[in-house]
Amino acid sequence: MSTRFLDCGDTAFSVEFGSTIAPDINARVMALHGAIAAEREAGRLTGVVETVPSMRALLVFYDPLSTTRAALQPAIEALLVGGQAITARSRRLTLPCCYDDAEFALDLADVAQRTGISQERVIELHLASEFRVYMVGFMPGLPYLAGLAKPLHLPRRASPRVRVPARSVAIATEMSVVYPFESPGGWHLLGRTPVSMFDTRRGAGATTLAPGDTVRFRRISRAEYDALSAEAERAPFDVERFVEASP
Amino acid sequence: MSARLVVERPGLFDTVQDRGRVGFQELGMPTAGAMDRIALALANAVAGNTPDANAAALEMSVLGPTLLVEADSVRVGLVGPIEASLIASEGAAPKPLPSDRSHTLTRGQRLKLGGIGGVSTAYLAVEGGIDVPVFMGSRSTYTRAALGGLEGRKLKEGDALPLPRETASARAELALAAPFDYGSGPIRVVPGPQADHFTEAGHATFTGSEYVVSKEADRMGIRFEGPKIEHSALGPDIVSDGIAPGAIQVPAAGLPIALLADRQTAGGYSKIATIASADLPRTCRLLPGMRVRFTAITVAEAESLRREQERRLAAAIAGLKPARPEGGIDMKALYEENLIDGVVLCVHVRYHAN
Incomplete structure (x- = not known):
């Protein structure tokens, strides 16, 4: 199943990696969660408020007063390309x-x-x-x-x-x-x-x-x-x- | 003695709320926060609190509390269609106080808050903000995990709301130039994230029917009653994913549930749509029995509605006007103000009855 961007109103969108519970799917969720956190720490992705990982999707919250979905989505898509290389924090x-x-x-x-x-x-x-x-x-x-x-x-x-x-x-x-x-x-x-x-x-x-x-x-x-x-x-x-x- | 407001009689469901707990949803922590962010912002503005302070205020539902002032003086900002009166001393006759403005109260006075008309919530801000401890970056009460606010629960008799100042600052009282226009007509929603879990007929039922707010309406969500929404072959259940504010989930029974401030961070029911953030405050103000319709818009339209609403909110705050001080009450002005208040109440009722 390919990655889908799903509409969740004007303060969030979901990046969905699959519809089932599976290690490779959850790993991709966590990789994007980590990649976005790294971007935000570097002062990029202004307007992203927080990201919430679940089994198979990452919910990206944003502030529609400081960015737009149209501006954010390409930036997130760019992270997906290299996202797999980033190992999410794991204790x-x-x-x-x-x-x-x-x-x-x-x-x-x-x-x-x-x-x-x-x-x-x-x-x-x-x-x-x-x-x-x-x-x-x-x-x-x-x-x-x-x-x-x-x-x-x-x-x-x-x-x-x-x-x-x-x-x-x-x-x-x-x-x-x-x-x-x-x-x-x-x-x-x-x-x-x-x-x-x-x-x-x-x-x-x-x-x-x-x-x-x-x-x-x-x-x-x-x-x-x-x-x-x-x-x-x-x-x-x-x-x-x-x-x-x-x- | 530290400055405080003592709860002599609690309201129906009074909780301390700010804009909510941001940044901890990945750990399962709901945001909580004010149901009506517009009224919270206006109450804080008339009380003299700047937006960046994220001051905590009292959210009141249906019926407000009676509070005794144990401070030299305190400035409060009251916003929303709520009955209020001042009892100057033990046994004195209550004197009506208008809402949508600030008031300065002095030691020993009682603020008696009554019924809220036509909407579910009203807000009482205090100058400097209610001084309860910050937990995970917020003072908002989340009752289901008993955290934030005052011991993580609604107010009860004998509670004391800590105040950050012993005296109110010296300045004129402020009032809203007009009640905020929350909008009217159908509640605007963006279809998704699980739009494909519903048939075309299901979507048509959702946006083409009238739904009634059921008695099951609280800070967590509103269950609506009305025509059943048909799921597609993908069915009503999903592997749990995150939930945005205003998400409308539809379990197998086919009836929509709007998820609000105290919503769980994730859930396993398909979500047909998400309420536009500009229409979330008026959804949160709905009362059981009220009728609503939903209409679909795009993400870009929802974003621009929100930006337009935020401009109007900023204009309302910039346009606050000086209000008559508490001392010199002139009966003619009071009479006129009561008449105006009466009109205001009717306007609110009309908006929200759709």
Whole structure:
């Protein structure tokens, strides 16, 4: 599918790279996101307000009082030609997750039964998955993590839960997510992390993950979970603590 | 003691808002911000705040609060068709205050804000801006994540809005020369981004029918009732993508939902069109039961409408006129002003009833 520029009124337009969830499509989204950020840092692309990556498209916001769509689109098209060469910012993080408590792993038995593999193997496969943040959205700080091991691919729960606890680690379709807040949700809950995806005590750095990040999970005991949770209650975690490598 | 306005009685949904939280949507953070950026700009202008200050004001919906002044003096800018009165001291008879101008209030006085006529919101700015903490570059309240504004929520009894100054600056009060013309007629929209998810008949239904604002209308969006819009073979669902302000999504049920200030950053329903930014403030002012039509325009037309509207807004701010100070009320002038206010209210009602 070729790249399309889609109209989103007079303050935004969407650069759509495909209609499906796929690594090459998301990589192109992130490459353009990074290329536009670099241009703006260099003082070019005046009038671009912000860019918002999603799984398969980049939404470009602009100020119609300082530029026009007709002026911006050719400048963005020029970036697409060389855009593939630009590697988007990508940190590697490892997040602790407790799978070993029935209170957290509410759907572990169900997932094991539906996939026909043991509970222990479900956990191993989740731990073996290298995830990439395709998008942060739906709620502030909620990461959509692509790269879930194939045997764990399942549709969402037939009836969503009214209340999914904050920091629940869950899977559905080909993805994993971490809930930033207590909210309704239809994903299968495998465990819980003591690391909040959104901590307002960190101010502008409230979110833990950003689009493009690579994420793995590390298995922790309930005791370690409790110790880390107590620590997080006293003061917010410095995200750097979970970063293995920065660009 | 620090200067503040104390909430003696909250309104229906009062929140602190500025122009919104820009630059954090990639992290899933909705922009929030004033539903009606024009009224916010005018309220700040009459209160003496320059546009680059991005001062935070109080957005009021349907019914405003009663506020007690705990400062030597404070200048407020009130904009929108809202009933207001001043209670000079405990037990004193309320004295009507006209809207669309500034007023200076002194310690112990109460500003009693009442019903808003014909539109959903009105704004109360204060000189220097409401001094709540900045979060992610903005003071705007986003209630769904309980952040920004005053503890991330609507005002309640006993709250105190922090003021940045202990006294109002010495200058004449300012008033709008005329209520701002928000425009009338069909709401102009740009088709897309998922125009191809709808049949030709679906597009014709959308732009050829009358839609009614349902009771489900808030800062996040407005659900409309009316004829169902037909999807094409591509269907109603998409892999989630970003959402621009004023995007009109159409889920499988076929009814349009306009996404406004508190909209989520991304969503998985096809979007038939996006409201032109010049027509977004008047859309945000709609009340349940009001009838609207939509008409399609191009991106370039929407851009030029916005630039023309911004020129008129700048002219309205440049054309603010001195208003009579609070002290010497002359009954004849008050009577005339009330008559004028009455007319203003009718005009607002007519615009928004279409």
